Amino acid sequence: EIVLTQSPTTIAASPGEKVTITCRASSSVSYMYWYQQKPGASPKPWIYDTSKLASGVPNRFSGSGSGTSYSLTINTMETEDAATYYCQQWSSTPHTFGAGTKLELK
Amino acid sequence: QVQLKESGPGLVQPSETLSLTCTVSGFSLTSYSVSWVRQPSGKGPEWMGRMWYDGDTAYNSALKSRLSISRDTSKNQVFLKMNSLQTDDTGTYYCTRDSTVMGFAYWGQGTLVTVSS
Numbered sequence: 001e002i003v004l005t006q007s008p009t010t011i012a013a014s015p016g017e018k019v020t021i022t023c024r025a026s027s028s029v030s031y032m033y034w035y036q037q038k039p040g041a042s043p044k045p046w047i048y049d050t051s052k053l054a055s056g057v058p059n060r061f062s063g064s065g066s067g068t069s070y071s072l073t074i075n076t077m078e079t080e081d082a083a084t085y086y087c088q089q090w091s092s093t094p095h096t097f098g099a100g101t102k103l104e105l106k
Numbered sequence: 107q108v109q110l111k112e113s114g115p116g117l118v119q120p121s122e123t124l125s126l127t128c129t130v131s132g133f134s135l136t137s138y139s140v141s142w143v144r145q146p147s148g149k150g151p152e153w154m155g156r157m158w159y160d161g162d163t164a165y166n167s168a169l170k171s172r173l174s175i176s177r178d179t180s181k182n183q184v185f186l187k188m189n190s191l192q193t194d195d196t197g198t199y200y201c202t203r204d205s206t207v208m209g210f211a212y213w214g215q216g217t218l219v220t221v222s223s
Contacts, residue, residue: 033209
């Protein structure tokens with residue numbers, strides 16, 4: 001099973017600040033997927049195929065990485081971006097998720 | 107539009123069997139695969155298993171001995187049955203429509219399952 005380790009666990013950012021969340025895989029994966037989840041809601045697809053934005057995702061978000069190291073970056077933090085972000089791998093079963101990074105507004 | 111909706115009992119006794127139904131609309135179960143994903147409160151999601159579009163199934167090895175996924179294409183429903191439930195099976199259970207490009211592309215609203223006596 002591929003274990004995904006996200007860091008940091010929690011991060012607080014001010015509006016306009018740049019934010020980077022990382023996800024490290026215990027074995028190499030071909031692509032990384034990211035989901036955004038707000039309290040009481042289902043996870044939403046956010047970034048797929050490592051760097052492609054899902055429909056409706058603002059272009060201040062970006063994704064990058066390869067092999068065992070991936071990241072999600074918000075160029076300029078906005079209030080609505082406060083949420084928990086999960087990375088997920090599709091390369092092998094079981095499809096595993098990271099434990100999440102909670103992004104809070106400072 | 108694509109919709110998925112989970113239904114089932116909110117409370118299950120320890121050692122009992124959980125039965126959930128995912129009712130889908132806006133797509134055909136013979137064209138798209140559907141997964142079950144669960145999430146304990148405050149933790150990351152866990153993929154449980156998949157009903158492939160061709161009727162085949164795949165399971166998380168950690169749950170395989172307790173889990174069964176089936177479907178009724180005429181009713182647009184996918185079913186989950188998991189036996190020997192324990193308290194750490196408590197959480198929100200989701201069904202998702204899968205995409206080899208986008209991952210878990212569509213999610214249901216989820217159904218909270220509590221395992222308690």
